[in-house]
Amino acid sequence: MTTAHVTCPLCEATCGLEVTLDENQQVNRVRGDRADVFSRGYICPKGASLGALHHDPDRLKTPLVKRDGEFVEVGWDEAFAEIEARLPPIMAEHGSDAVAVYAGNPTVHNVALLLYGRVLFKALGTKNFFTATSVDQLPKHYSSGYLFGDPQAIPVPDLDRTRHLLILGANPLVSNGSLMTAADVRGRLRGIQRRGGKIVVLDPRRTRTAAAADEHHPIRPGTDALLLFALVNVLFAENRVKLGRLAEYVNGIGEIRELAAPFTPGSVAAATGIEAAEIRRIALELADAESAAVYGRIGTTTQTFGTIASWLVDVVNVLTGNLDSPGGVMFPLAAAGRPVGAGKRRAFTTGRWASRVRGYPEVLGELPVATLADEIETPGKGQVRALISISGNPSLSTPNGARLTEALRQLDFMVSVDVYLNETSREADVILAGPSPLERPHYDVALYQLAVRNVANWTPATLPTDLPQEWETMLRLTGIVAGQGPDADVAALDGFVAAELAKRSGVELPEGRTGPERLVDIMLRGGPYDLTLADLEAAPHGVDLGALRPRIPEVLGTADGRIELAPPSITTDIGRLRAELAKAPDDRLLLIGRRHLSSNNSWMHNLEPLVRGGNRCTVQVHPADATRLGLSEGGLASVTSRTGKLQVPVEITDEIRPGVVSIPHGWGHDVDGVRTLVASAHGGVNSNLVTDETLLDVPSGTSVLNGIPVEVTPG
Numbered sequence: 001m002t003t004a005h006v007t008c009p010l011c012e013a014t015c016g017l018e019v020t021l022d023e024n025q026q027v028n029r030v031r032g033d034r035a036d037v038f039s040r041g042y043i044c045p046k047g048a049s050l051g052a053l054h055h056d057p058d059r060l061k062t063p064l065v066k067r068d069g070e071f072v073e074v075g076w077d078e079a080f081a082e083i084e085a086r087l088p089p090i091m092a093e094h095g096s097d098a099v100a101v102y103a104g105n106p107t108v109h110n111v112a113l114l115l116y117g118r119v120l121f122k123a124l125g126t127k128n129f130f131t132a133t134s135v136d137q138l139p140k141h142y143s144s145g146y147l148f149g150d151p152q153a154i155p156v157p158d159l160d161r162t163r164h165l166l167i168l169g170a171n172p173l174v175s176n177g178s179l180m181t182a183a184d185v186r187g188r189l190r191g192i193q194r195r196g197g198k199i200v201v202l203d204p205r206r207t208r209t210a211a212a213a214d215e216h217h218p219i220r221p222g223t224d225a226l227l228l229f230a231l232v233n234v235l236f237a238e239n240r241v242k243l244g245r246l247a248e249y250v251n252g253i254g255e256i257r258e259l260a261a262p263f264t265p266g267s268v269a270a271a272t273g274i275e276a277a278e279i280r281r282i283a284l285e286l287a288d289a290e291s292a293a294v295y296g297r298i299g300t301t302t303q304t305f306g307t308i309a310s311w312l313v314d315v316v317n318v319l320t321g322n323l324d325s326p327g328g329v330m331f332p333l334a335a336a337g338r339p340v341g342a343g344k345r346r347a348f349t350t351g352r353w354a355s356r357v358r359g360y361p362e363v364l365g366e367l368p369v370a371t372l373a374d375e376i377e378t379p380g381k382g383q384v385r386a387l388i389s390i391s392g393n394p395s396l397s398t399p400n401g402a403r404l405t406e407a408l409r410q411l412d413f414m415v416s417v418d419v420y421l422n423e424t425s426r427e428a429d430v431i432l433a434g435p436s437p438l439e440r441p442h443y444d445v446a447l448y449q450l451a452v453r454n455v456a457n458w459t460p461a462t463l464p465t466d467l468p469q470e471w472e473t474m475l476r477l478t479g480i481v482a483g484q485g486p487d488a489d490v491a492a493l494d495g496f497v498a499a500e501l502a503k504r505s506g507v508e509l510p511e512g513r514t515g516p517e518r519l520v521d522i523m524l525r526g527g528p529y530d531l532t533l534a535d536l537e538a539a540p541h542g543v544d545l546g547a548l549r550p551r552i553p554e555v556l557g558t559a560d561g562r563i564e565l566a567p568p569s570i571t572t573d574i575g576r577l578r579a580e581l582a583k584a585p586d587d588r589l590l591l592i593g594r595r596h597l598s599s600n601n602s603w604m605h606n607l608e609p610l611v612r613g614g615n616r617c618t619v620q621v622h623p624a625d626a627t628r629l630g631l632s633e634g635g636l637a638s639v640t641s642r643t644g645k646l647q648v649p650v651e652i653t654d655e656i657r658p659g660v661v662s663i664p665h666g667w668g669h670d671v672d673g674v675r676t677l678v679a680s681a682h683g684g685v686n687s688n689l690v691t692d693e694t695l696l697d698v699p700s701g702t703s704v705l706n707g708i709p710v711e712v713t714p715g
Contacts, residue, residue, distance in 0.1 A: 004462040005033050005540040007444065008047040009109045009437045011600050013176035013183045014444050015039035016457065016541060017047050025463055027051030027438070037542040038455045039183030044176060045598035045610060052607045053436060054463075058675050059419050060433035061467060071421065071431070076468060080476055080486035082430050086413045087480060090386045097356075099481075100128035100372065100384040104392025105601055107131075111443045111516045113417075116474035117390060119497055123478045127353050127362070128384050130369040135398055135703050136298060139306035140179055141364050142700040145348035146567035147314055149557030151364055152340045152449060155314065155329035156180045157293035158548050159188040159452045162327040163197035164289035166282070168224050168313070169299015169706070171207040174597045178297045181444070181451040186212065188452070198289070200282060202227065202274075203299060204592055205620070205662060206655040217282075218657035220273040221590045222707030224296065225305040225577055227272045227279065228312035229263035234283035235319050236260060242287070244321040249553055252566030256315060259566065259574055267581050273657070287320050291327025299592070302705040305577055306697035311570050318565060323552075330548035331555045334448040335456040335531055336523035337505070340555065347559045350569070350699075356382045360701045368701030369398050370693040373407040386413040388477070395424040396602045396668050399691035399703045400643040417473060420606065421675040423668065423686075432473055439465035443520045443536075457542035458520065458533060471515045498522065573699055589625070591639070591708040593665040593687060602666035605679040617684025618651035620662040621712070626652045630714050639663065640711045644689040647715070661712055663687040665705070 001020055008015045016036025020029040030050050032043035053059070063079035064071040074082075090098055101121055107113040121129060133141070145151035157165060159182055170178065172185040182188060189212060192199055199213040202224070210216035219227060235241050236257050243250060265276035265283075272279075286292050294316050300309040314323065322328030333339055351361035357374035360367060372394070375384040387408065395405045408414060408427040416425035417432045425431050434440075442459040468476075472490050475497075479488020491514070498518050502509040505526025513521055513533070521533035529545060536543060558564055598610040605611055619637050621629070631637050631650045639646045639661070648663060656662055668686025669679040688705075695704035 001028065006438070006459045006462060007442055007457045008050065009442050010046045010050070010604065011176050012178055012181050012447050012450070013039070013044070014181055014447055014451070014457070015042055015044070015047055015183045017043065017050065019050065019438065019462060027054055033541060035541040036457070037544040038453060038457070042184035042187065046600055046604060049604070049607045049609045050437060052609050054438045056606060058606055058677055059436065060421060060431065062433060064421065064431040066429045077486070079430055079432060080480065083415055083477070084480050084486040086429070087386060087415070088483070090412055091481065094385055095382070096125040097127050097382045098385045099124055099126050100130060100375065100387045101126060102369065102372065102387060102389045102392045102394055103131040104390065104394070104397070105132045106391035106603060108446050110391065110470065111445060111520065112440060112469060112471035113390060113474065114445055115516060115519050116471040116497070120474050120478045120481070123482045127367070128375055129366045130372050131366055132392065132397060133364065134366060134368045134370070134701055135302070135705070137179060137301050138363055138700045138702045139301045139310040139697055142307050142350065143311040143314065143570060145350070146569050147311065147563055147565065148555065149345065149348055149559070150340055151348065153331060153555055153557065154179055154450060155317065155323060155331050156450055156452055157295045158327050158330050160191065160547065162192060162291050162293045163195060164286060164292035165189070165192055165197070165199045166286055166292065166294045167199070167201045167209060167213070168228070168294070168296040169203060170295060170297030171203070171209045171595060173208040173212060174595050175297070179450055180295065181447045198285070204657045204660045205594065217274050217278065220271065220585065220657070221299070221592050221660060222303040222305065223268070223272040224300045224303065225309040225312060226263060226268040226580060227274065228309060228316060229260055229577070230265045230268045230279050231283040231286065231316055232256065232260040232312065232319060233263050234265060234280050235287055235316070238284060240284065240287035241319045242321045243318070244325070246318060246321065246323060246552065246563070249556065250318060250563045250565055252564060255566035255571070256319070259571060262578055262581060271580060271583070271585055286316070291325065292320060292322050293317065293327070293329045295329070299706055301702060303707050304695065304697060304704055306702050307570060307699040308573055308577055315565060318563065324550045326548070331551045332449055332451050332548055333454050333528055333545070333551065334451070335454070335527050335529050335545060336443065336445055336448065336520060337527055339528050340449055345557055345559055345561060348557070356380070360696070363700050368696060368703070369394060370696055370701070370703045372398070373400070373404045373693065376407040376410055385411060387411055388415045389424060389428065390417045393422050393424045393602045396666060396686050396688060398693070399688055399695070399705065400693040401668070401686055401688040402644055403693065417470070420603070422602070423671055423674060426673040433467060434470045434473065435465045435467045438462040439467065440469060441516055443516070445520070445523070453547060454545035455542050456531065456536055456545060458536035460537070469515060570699060576698065587659070588709045589712055590660050591641070591687070591690065591710045592660060592662050592706045594620070594662045596664060599666060605666065605669060605682065606676040608678050611678060611682040617648065617664055617667040619648045619712070620651045620653050620656045622656050622658040622660070623652055623654055624658050625661070626650065629712055631712070636715055638713045638715055639690055641690040641692060641708060643692050646685045646687070646690055648685045661710065
């Protein structure tokens with residue numbers, strides 16, 4: 001038996017794991033690493049399944065090429081020769097914008113795809129770049145860009161010191177944190193209560209987090225921005241605004257006061273479903289707390305007013321003096337690379353280009369994935385004719401997935417980089433497999449930028465593999481699109497990438513390393529701590545870099561080095577929100593999603609340990625709605641929207657607000673042409689067949705996945 005210590009790459013918590021291998025290099029056991037400086041032994045079902053993922057017989061271990069409509073296994077040279085024969089001619093005839101990219105959620109959890117994917121995307125030069133970010137979190141980047149000057153400068157709750165935590169539309173006990181890297185969230189939330197603090201949750205469902213909180217308020221979906229504006233209104237009306245040390249760094253206080261004036265607790269009570277007196281009390285308790293943090297996530301970003309809600313979360317944190325303050329919300333200082341917000345001051349901008357068909361503005365270099373089908377289906381100059389999909393499953397994860405799937409079938413050529421033949425990659429012409437998490441090195445470049453404590457941990461590859469590493473695959477693809485052919489000198493390309501990064505980082509090029517190891521070493525050497533990769537290699541349980549500490553003003557990247565609390569790019573959308581005050585709530589049922597602790601979107605459903613226990617893909621309905629609609633427990637319900645219809649088993653529960661129904665996302669594996677035996681046996685339904693690709697958050701273009709009007713009937 002041998003033991004390896006690894007950082008779990010399957011969600012945002014970055015927990016340390018202890019992996020035990022037998023003499024045949026089979027994973028015998030996975031448990032939490034009690035010596036890990038961040039997670040201290042915590043493990044969730046996803047992390048415990050790491051061995052099952054590595055040994056999954058359905059996981060692809062060789063490239064596939066579609067011949068006469070069927071996939072056949074081929075060698076790597078043959079797969080890249082197929083790409084060379086078909087992709088460059090499309091670019092030569094129709095231009096670089098004829099090739100689109102979709103990058104899925106797992107790319108953020110994979111250091112090779114994250115760092116070397118950028119090289120490929122730059123070489124492509126396409127404006128048709130789409131990612132999972134416009135499905136779930138782009139409003140937060142948008143608001144942070146305009147508030148703080150850097151779209152990556154996202155303040156996170158200082159969970160280990162706060163005395164009051166207000167959570168909107170988030171379920172961190174199940175998600176393990178999101179845009180908030182926090183191992184053992186349950187332990188950290190219990191710590192707040194042990195300190196005599198308070199946790200308040202606003203969510204249409206009584207989630208695990210809501211059940212563990214001191215208070216739960218079942219807010220009506222999509223009304224978080226109204227509620228937050230009412231909190232702002234109370235802070236001004238009751239003279240509870242206290243900027244503290246932020247006063248000299250904030251612009252726009254007067255504008256915020258005026259903008260909040262119409263949003264009194266009384267004016268938003270009917271729409272939100274929360275009484276005016278309760279809204280006022282929530283605001284005053286927040287303001288009077290010794291320290292407090294407001295945190296909003298999926299429920300606040302995947303709605304019609306996602307940008308305004310994301311912005312107002314930080315407005316409230318500023319007005320209560322809790323931004324950049326211990327126990328409030330703070331800016332992490334990650335070890336690898338230039339600290340967030342510490343670059344050249346410049347105005348953050350969006351809309352540098354727009355989507356061809358629907359005219360949606362670019363945000364953060366990407367277009368809304370909700371319009372990808374338009375770009376494929378609509379003829380004309382710039383029509384998307386080829387797609388490179390990297391660790392993504394947009395047929396399940398994006399709105400109106402049925403339409404997108406049909407659009408994918410119209411492409412001239414498609415490449416998927418994926419470890420599974422799934423609902424999206426089945427439409428590809430070439431699938432390029434990759435190693436398992438235990439066969440590749442790992443470092444959380446992106447997620448440590450969001451950690452509730454500054455830490456760093458490097459994981460070398462635990463097991464050898466005959467598969468090319470994904471950084472090599474990315475560079476071979478780069479060689480093809482750059483005109484160097486399928487046999488481009490990968491080592492030379494890697495050397496060039498490393499040299500450029502070293503130059504930008506202001507460090508010498510380290511010797512004796514290649515690939516992600518070299519790039520991470522460069523980033524550490526150019527980072528804010530005195531660290532090298534060798535230091536992390538000598539510390540298998542991680543390096544603790546300390547509690548979060550104040551970073552204003554150096555974190556601010558705005559043109560004048562101040563917080564722009566009322567940026568016009570956001571405030572111009574408030575008229576649309578103000579119009580909601582005049583609308584009476586209707587009796588339409590609203591669909592929201594939900595997450596399971598043992599799965600991560602769609603890509604963890606082929607592991608038996610995570611799906612055992614029966615089909616959990618149900619539509620949750622409140623008892624009063626079930627009686628009114630004639631629904632019975634375990635019976636089928638038809639859920640219909642503009643875009644489609646689902647039949648799904650009914651689960652009657654008082655954990656959900658009346659007038660709201662919930663279906664988990666990431667399911668719908670009951671389709672032909674996939675090789676995911678376990679997932680297919682627990683197929684469930686694809687909730688995104690009834691979400692609407694025409695409903696978006698206006699400023700950011702993010703898909704609306706919560707608050708979708710639906711009709712629910714028996715059968």
